[in-house]
Amino acid sequence: MTLFGKKMTAATRTGGGNGIDPARVIHFTFDGVRYPAHPGDTLAAALLANGQRLVGRSFKYHRPRGVLSAGPEEPNALMELRTGARREPNSRATVTEVYDGLEACSQNRWPSLRMDALGVNGLFSPIFTAGFYYKTFMWPAPFWEKVYEPLIRRAAGLGRAADEADPDLYEKATTFCDVLVVGSGPAGLAAALAAGQSGARVVLCEQDSVTGGRLRAERNELDGVPGWQWARQAMDSLRQMPEVRIMTRTCVFGAYDGGTYGALERVADHVATPAAGQPRQRLWRIVAGRCIVASGGIERPMVFPGNDRPGIMLAGAVRTYINRFGVVPGRRAVIHTNNDDGLRTAMDLVHAGAVVAAIVDTRDTETALARQVAQESGARLFTGGAIAATYGRLGVHAAAIRDRSGRVRHVPCDLIAMSGGWNPELSLTTHHGAKPSYNAELCAFVPTTFPPGMQAAGVANGAFTTADCLREGARQGQDAAAACGFAAEPPALPVVDAESYGIVSLQPLPHDQSGKDGKAFIDFQNDVTARDVKLAALEGFRSVEHLKRYTTLGMATDQGKTANVNGLVQLAQQTGRSIAQTGTTMFRPPVQPVAIGAVAGAHTGTHFRPDRLTPTHEWARQQGAVFTANGIWHRAQWFAQPGEGHWRDTVNREVRTVRTAVGFCDVTTLGKIDIQGPDAATFLERLYVNGWQKLPVGRARYGLMLREDGFAFDDGTTARLGPQHYVMTTTTAHAGTVMQHMELCHQWLWPELDVHFISVTDEWAQLAIAGPRSREVLRHVVDPDFDLSHEAFGYMGAADITICGGQAARLFRLSFSGELAFELAVPARYGDALARLLMKVGAPYGITPYGTEALGVMRIEKGHPAGPELNGQTTAHDLGMGQMLSSRKDFIGRTMAMRPALTDAARPTLVGLRPVNPSDELVAGSHLLPRGAEPTGAHDQGWISSAAWSPTLDGWIALGFLSNGPARHGETIMVHNPLADSVIAATVGSPIFLDPEGARLHV
């Protein structure tokens, strides 16, 4: 075998290649070695051109593997590309464009590609059979986590992801068209031409960097010019059409509902780093009236012992490397085929200067084409023959061919081009659940039912000759345009030579599957052999879906694109069923791998969701406020002053200042809904549990809303500003859902009510000014003609006023703090100015801004429920508001709220709690238990919802829900905090800790 040493696999460029620029040389590295390439090369083409047949190790047995295909279906040539933060594993070398400086690294090998320690797995292959994981790692059970899983994780897996954050940008975009054409081979081009000529908006997506599809891979002529030149002319015509958009490097990966398609555009994968501001990839949503799937086909490998050595390739891929890239993948070839298409490879090889040693045609009858090709190529023809074994550790160097009579001959070769026929690439047509059907004449599954708006053309639709592809593409393009209302003329189609396919049956699988002549692989990526499928079938895995999961056939990055049909042929053979009866597995999106980064798009880090800022945000930032997230709102949590060591010092000061002097707080985040119309009061009556008909103009009222199931939904105050004009406030959290609820009530439940409403949350900045001196401060702001006195503008008053000499504003006498307090609303653009003004005019009164923390402490001191109490599981009764439920009107939740279980006194009901030992801290989430009870679920009587240190009462206070709560004021109970494993004693009381009579409010 010395004859077939290194020389044979030396650089083999033809000097041609329709897809490369042979005049320019660029360089890349593979496993640290620098190699030349030409612009237009894929990494696989460039590796082959440099004689690098061995490119990776297989997943399970770590067998040496080479390039199998020339497209996205590649199972073997998976690489780590780039380094550092941009390192990306499992990249298919067959679709990776080489750029100057590209760094590629083989994966799944240690210490090196040629010397792989885990290649020893091959010796243990008898145990790595179908269902290996299920059979081997079952017991002893504790071994799974401690021994098996870490071992498997170290040995298995393909490439390594980057350890650092991805530095590149990704973005999402949407486009609309009448006709989406997927694929730019002869069918796709003809379809785009036909549809484009009609004036329809056409988007043509090609996953490759160049258009033309198989026309670039073959030597056939269209109208007397090479196919790729005709394709270029067709592209020129398409570019003249203003409504046609051509998107290369764009893979349509999914068909979704309503004519929506997902596509991934590899914007800057073919350069070292994206240009400034340029995304690496762009995720497209394409909305199309019609979609023509012209995605071509994928060739099936032949299944024979030792069919996985480097140098054994798909026949169509061999032609691609010769004709598109000017790379001859071998010097002395054997062709192994079951159809005429594979035979053509022999002529292309000879034309490129290679020797074809043998043609192994598994068909029983010698065809005219086979005879002719053998004659012209000088190859020995083995009709009805098969390859029985192959030789060569790191690359094939000979084949053992068994002829029809059973005699075996050794044929030296460094390339085996195999063709088991073609499968239509119909994945997109099955994304809505359609099952393709088996066409016995083509020996392939073809699409027969389609998602709405989709059709297929060319090889994807079972049209296997160039002439049929062109004809069908044109017709489908015309039909699609017509369906969108555009009359299309049939385009002039080029003249092409007749082609034969001549497949008669799917390849019978190797007779001897004992493995003594080497494993016959079906799935190269997952190392699934014909024997594994046979074993699985013998063990009862008769369904293709079960077979897939048991053997891993068809899993991982290539999703079995080259393996699935061969797998089910074997399964059909083993189970005595036809291929049609056996069926195929379901294809789901994405057709090709899509990086999570592209799916996330720009929604990463702080862009994950928008920031919503209050009108006083910038001012608060200047004050040194600490902010807290409240949904997407950012709110000032507290305003620390110099010398305050702990945040609680700050909060205590803010609370004390409000309780003794005055403070203010931005409450803009509360939802504000403006409600107008003759039936506004009736509408409010139905939304809230309490009555609204008698609320006078100029007054506000607290209201509680329920859900229809009787549980509390939201609360807030609503003020009546005019006879038919109300303004409602909601909690910050439910501003959106309350609006949605009101829309439903108005549009669906009570359309007869004459009422209109709109959210004005963003229109008004609203500041709460609270404290005994708040009125004095406001006198400096509110225009003097408005009487602020308690007599003229009492508690719960509401008014349209003017401030600062004529500026319209709204003033409410509302108090969440329990102090004399106002809420002043101004147009949002004046919120910042108002905060600065209050600081200035309030300074003599000792004014302080306060944040959400102080707000929370004060509302707990006053027993006002908030988010932790309105948690969706509490009723009006639980909140101590059962008496608010009006019995004189209908309202949302009324009937269900009256259910006995929801008003049962034994339900946990709102109470106030204080620790018996003043130094004990109360913690929200703690469980409430009767005194002396074991802290178990059986004794659980409630929980603490909110807790705070009260500077006013100088101790811990909490709100909680306790079974039979109102009847137990004065009782001592136990508070169990399972996180701290603590149990402390606490006294039950009223939830209103401060000023239960409301004396501070009415001044």
Place this chain on the structure above:
Amino acid sequence: MRLNCPCCGPRGVEEFTYRGDATVRRPAPDAAASDWVDYVYLRDNPAGWHRELWYHAAGCHAWLVVTRDTRTHEIADVARAVDIARQDRENAGS
């Protein structure tokens, strides 16, 4: 999925909020407790055509009654809920 909003035209599903069954209607306030339990809790889960309430949250704020095949996501009709509700009132009144 796309919904053809009667006010805004065809829009992507991400603009809408799903609520659920549009065939159940709120009982009269004095209806039997069992009617209320049905209305609040019980829903059919049909395989096939279904009428559902959707809200055009990122659009016109209209509630819509969408007639959808739950097996295929085919949309047969999108109507404004308010029009259907008014029509129902008229039918009930006449």
